[in-house]
Amino acid sequence: MRRIWLMVCLLLAGLSARAQNLDSLVRRAMASPHRGPHDTILVAGIVIGHDTLPYIGLPEVVITAEMPKALRKRLEEWTRLRNAVYVTYPYARAASRILREAEAQLAAMPDKKSRKAYIKKKEAELRATFGPQIENLSVYQGRILIKLIYRETGTSCYDIIKEMKGGFSARFWQTIAFFFGSNLKSTYDTQEDRDIEAIVQEIQHNPYYRYY
Incomplete structure (x- = not known):
């Protein structure tokens, strides 16, 4: 009986593969009370020319290798810089x-x-x-902010303080900045600071980024 049922199923599949939904046919056959535990396993199929071939979709497998140390370090540095620019750029715009x-x-x-x-x-x-x-802000973010202020104003933070508050105040804050690893006299060059410039350009072309 099982052989007869299997032949009927194969015949029906061959005759009606183009006219019926294969998934629906498989579900009906799998649910049939005449199907035994040792019958052929039914799978989806595709028709190529006059042949009906089994089709089994495999899940996607992603094969990755460990990132080289130098590349991983560069990626970490870029991520840190990008975060600092995104955080501090609004303040540089506001300062300007x-x-x-x-x-x-x-x-x-x-x-x-x-x-x-x-x-x-x-x-x-x-x-x-x-x-x-x-x-x-962190000390690192502060250094990036000093550079961005120069980019936006064309003037170093030291000269801005000197103009507004006088030379003594400028020297005082420059000394404080020095102890924290910063320099109020830092300038900005689109070539030397090309990584910062690339991130600023990214920000300026981002319609969802809002700054002051």
């Missing part, structure tokens, strides 16, 4: 905008007292707006 506004306001103030009061007021606003975030 605020500096332009401050320069315009200071140019219209003839006396030193008014300029000093304006700078003090602006400092208080900056501390309230950006103080907590900037204080949480």
Whole structure:
């Protein structure tokens, strides 16, 4: 009986492979009460020319090799730099905008007292707006921020402080920065800092990235 049923199934599969859904046919055959435990295992099939061939889909297997040490180190450095640029670039943009506004306001103030009061007021606003975030930056992120400020303003942080607060303040903060491994006189060069530049270009072409 099992042989007769198997022949019937194969005949039906050959005659109706083009007209019926193969998956539906397989499900009906598998559910038949006439199918025994030793019958042929039914699988999906494909028709090539006049032949019906079994088709078994295998799960995807991804074969990977261990990344070379030099490449892994380079990837880690790039990831660290990219994270630092994404975190600090908004502050560099804000610094550029605020500096332009401050320069315009200071140019219209003839006396030193008014300029000093304006700078003090602006400092208080900056501390309230950006103080907590900037204080949480790492030393590495701080170095990247100094470079990005130069990129956006065309002026080093040292010269900005010197212009706004005087030479003594600039030298004082430069000394502090030196002890933390930074340099307020750091400049920016699109060739020497090409990795930073590439990430900035990525940010500028990212429609979902928002900065100040």
